[in-house]
Amino acid sequence: MNDKAKNVIITFIFLTFLIVFFVVNLLKPESEISISERRKLAKLPTLTTKSLIKGTFTKQFDQYTTDQILYREEFRKLKSLIEFNVFNKKDNNNMYMYEGSIIKIENPLNEKSVLNVANKINKIKEKYLTNCKVYYTIIPDKNYFTNEEEYIRMDYDKLENIMEENIKECEYINIFNDLKLADYYLTDIHWRQENLQKVLDTISTKMGFKNRLQTDYTKVDIVDFEGLYAGQLPIKTDKDTISILSNNIVEAATVYNYETQRESKVYDLTKIDSNDKYDIYLSGAVPLITITNSQSNTDEELIIFRDSFGSSLAPLFIEAYNKITLIDIRYIRTELLENYIEFNEQDVLFMYSTLIINNSSILK
């Protein structure tokens, strides 16, 4: 091709692309949400004199054009592809792939945040749990299982030490050695319920209810699952499957949601079509629920202060208790708990993932 022809072709292709892309973007209907990123997309901002003068309109318009661009997902995938395959980057926006699993870098250790969790537990214990046997456990995030020399990760030993040194009169249940990377979903932050037998054994032994867990579980595969991380790191990965462990006791148990004042089952199969299918376990993020075991042979009660990891573990405790109360203090202030719960001699378990412990400002 000679220079003249090249110049005409470059001009033609570039201008055509720009103009066609402009027109199509203009005509394209607005998308409401990005399913992969689990967030609402920016909408065309309203133009007012005030917003124009303050500059908020133009900022929002920039966000709008970026959010609503045609082939947004494909562009995000292209970026991931270039980051890993051309630039040989080890992560893309702090997300990386390790042994087929998508992981988000969590570093550095926020010591103040860890101390905040320890103090929070102490305060709750002091206020409500003076007559209770109190335990706590720490759930490692997926970074813990990566090669220390290859990837950066927080100082997990230090996190444990800060918790142990500062939490008073609570027994620590160490489950770090009961888990491995394969026990977590490939595309999500959470662990797989069907892989928690070792964790269940350790916790139930330490808390003394292992002998009350008699009935075996049946594993049922429910639905294919693309977790939160699949959207955040748009590269090709194997799909996960949500499975549930069930038996007649779990099936008969009822869940009461204090917020909606409704009863439901332990496994909420209406969430199969939701954006986050992990919500099948105890209906997802809720401030306060109780699970009542209608076939219980015991009066024992358990209170769990937990994050979302607890949703898939708690159902495995049901046989051992008459009632389990699950409290998520990300969504309810601790001062309000006495309005709903009568604290007396229940077993109490605090279980938080290292991700929450390292970012604890969200705990109320």
Added chain:
Amino acid sequence: MLFSSISFLYYFLPCVLIIYFCTPKKFKNIILLLSSLLFYFYGEPVYILVMIGSIISGYIHGLLIDKYKKYKKVFLITSITISLGLLILFKYSNFIIDNINSIFNAKFALLNLALPIGISFYTFQILSYVIDVYNEKVAVQKSIIKLATYVSLFPQLIAGPIVRYSDIEKELSNRTHSFENMALGIRRFVIGLAKKILIANQLGEISNIFLQTDETSVISYWMYGIAFCLQIYFDFSAYSDMAIGLGKMFGFHFLENFNYPYISKSITEFWRRWHISLSTWFRDYVYIPLGGNRVGKLKLLRNIFVVWCLTGIWHGANWTFIIWGLMFGILLIIEKIFLLKALDKIPKIFRHIYVLFVVMISFIIFNATDIRQAIYQIKGLFGINGETIINSYTLYYLKSYLVIFIIAIIGSTPLLKNIIEKLKQRSKINKIINLFEPIAIMALLLISTAYLVDNSYNPFLYFRF
């Protein structure tokens, strides 16, 4: 508005291109002026009035200097006073008040005025126009549309290069548009866009990672220094590439602003290759009027001192910038006195190392929040702060950004350009390259768009100047 934004690339630019090329020749300047004002208004809805005021002042003073030649010095002084007054008010008032408060233990309240984007660039353009009219180097521009188009021309408005009125005087009245210019402009613009988004932004990420971490090591300080040196070059030269490219699309020819500065073998050579439009501006409008080289030794020292003090402070109202400028001033004096001759006697590689090391130290000072931070970081380069040589944190990011570093280092030399130019001399290979060029341009555009869609890190360093 940023060149490297979806709103510019896929909304503003296509609209302007369509309207501009559909408009008759005599109205093209008005279209460019309106587009430029919209471009500026998008980012500075209030301070656009400052720019319009400056343009009107420059326009009226140009007319007055031309019409009342007897009093032209008075009009020159009032014009410079107004232009520099606005620059000092917005850019340096806090710095001056803060220093007065420190020296005299006073408590004058800071004005805390936000810095209008691009004020340093358009002020210098207006000054050059008025001074050139005063010196009768250019004819006065009687059309305010043309003068306003020159000053506010969006391709170079907010981060340069500092285009002289004399350079585009003819093109403001009569410019040609061709497929050749358009294609060259597109290529230059897209290469600039890719340099900014794919290299400068990534180097910016790594600079920030090492600037913000507590997990420092000796190697991390070196990585920070090298990354920032490369970032500022790729960031600023990318903006100049985009400006020159956009200028070409609309029929303007701006002068080059960078010429591979990191291949220099002396600091003197470095400043002939770095931010050329600024250094030549100071040379022509400060250094030479002060007497330049043709003065006694003491006056020569004074001239160099003044120019480099101004070069430093032009970049920002902070002592770090003044020290940065003075450092180069001192080095240039030393090179003038004896070092250049001494450098000629040593192998090239050591001359390159000398330049790169000095420039890296200078940019560490340049980017520091204060002198203490700069000294701490420079000490870190030599392990004086007691950090380990390398830690896992540094190693991780070294591995992760190694390819970017290699691309950036190669890209900061003319190696690739020379190879392509040599290959193009063979007609058959030239035809093959021509075949791939449109594909490469579109691929770079698409990849850059992908990064814009997914990236949060996208500031232009020279916007703050």
